[in-house]
Amino acid sequence: MKVLINFKESYQQDLEDMDQFFTFGDGELNVIVDDVPYTINDGIYQDPDEQLCEHYGFNYDQVNCIEAM
Numbered sequence: 001m002k003v004l005i006n007f008k009e010s011y012q013q014d015l016e017d018m019d020q021f022f023t024f025g026d027g028e029l030n031v032i033v034d035d036v037p038y039t040i041n042d043g044i045y046q047d048p049d050e051q052l053c054e055h056y057g058f059n060y061d062q063v064n065c066i067e068a069m
Contacts, residue, residue, distance in 0.1 A: 001068060002032050002034060002035065002068075003032070003033055003034070003066060004031070004032055004066070004067045004069050005030070005033065005052075005053075005058065005063060005066050006028040006029070006064040006065040006067075007022070007028060007029040007058075007062050007063055008029070008063075008064060009028065010062065011029060011059065012029055015031065018057060020056075033052075035052070035068070036051070036055045038051060039051070049063070
């Protein structure tokens with residue numbers, strides 16, 4: 001499954017530095033990535049959206065919205 005992540009425009013340079021493909025839309029930067037399976041590490045719950053961003057090295061604080069496609 002694919003996931004659409006909408007980032008704040010201020011995150012553009014970081015995405016470029018990561019060589020991450022993105023598009024512009026509605027004042028946001030749009031990135032499509034593969035979903036990753038949710039895992040619980042050491043019995044500790046982590047927000048699935050935060051875990052997804054961590055997996056790809058994205059700054060979760062720069063995310064506006066994450067949607068399944």
